[in-house]
Amino acid sequence: GAGVSQSPSNKVTEKGKDVELRCDPISGHTALYWYRQSLGQGLEFLIYFQGNSAPDKSGLPSDRFSAERTGGSVSTLTIQRTQQEDSAVYLCASSLVGVSMGNTQYFGPGTRLTVL
């Protein structure tokens, strides 16, 4: 069946521009997560959506980062006034239920963002 999809797969932008990254989770999955992975680093949690609850934004690195999830399905991560340190692979994952320990998260292929 269809997995998690993300678009674009690659994005090159100039410093100071805004970017939008899209995630389509697996149909029926109630939880959606955004992570980023910088070169040589581990996964960094950004934000977590669970059903209709208020999202957990505790991982967003600055107020230039925001995300929304419309209709409990598609999510968009927006980075305003991009900086070079924002360059990373942005990964989206979804799971059937919430962030209970041991729940399987299915990851998309990621969006590689390069800020020049």
Add this chain to the structure above:
Amino acid sequence: EDKVVQSPLSLVVHEGDTVTLNCSYEVTNFRSLLWYKQEKKAPTFLFMLTSSGIEKKSGRLSSILDKKELFSILNITATQTGDSAIYLCAPRGNDMRFGAGTRLTVKP
């Protein structure tokens, strides 16, 4: 269909014991296999394995990959209570999928 199976699902040991965690996988266009430790929201990276038979070590942790038999193991020697966590295996092919994990509990 791509899949990853970890075993055991749960393991309880005492400090000083050695544990072996297993991960078997089937992925399309395999590129690498990653092990993570999850205590809070985001998994903490442990190892990335790309070649068969080459052991990677970090302190008391080590891991090895068998691309022919499609599995990997994670060993932890002289376990400590701080090793208690969920250990996740994530093979990466066309996409990346985390297994359900092994919940390790280390008792004093």
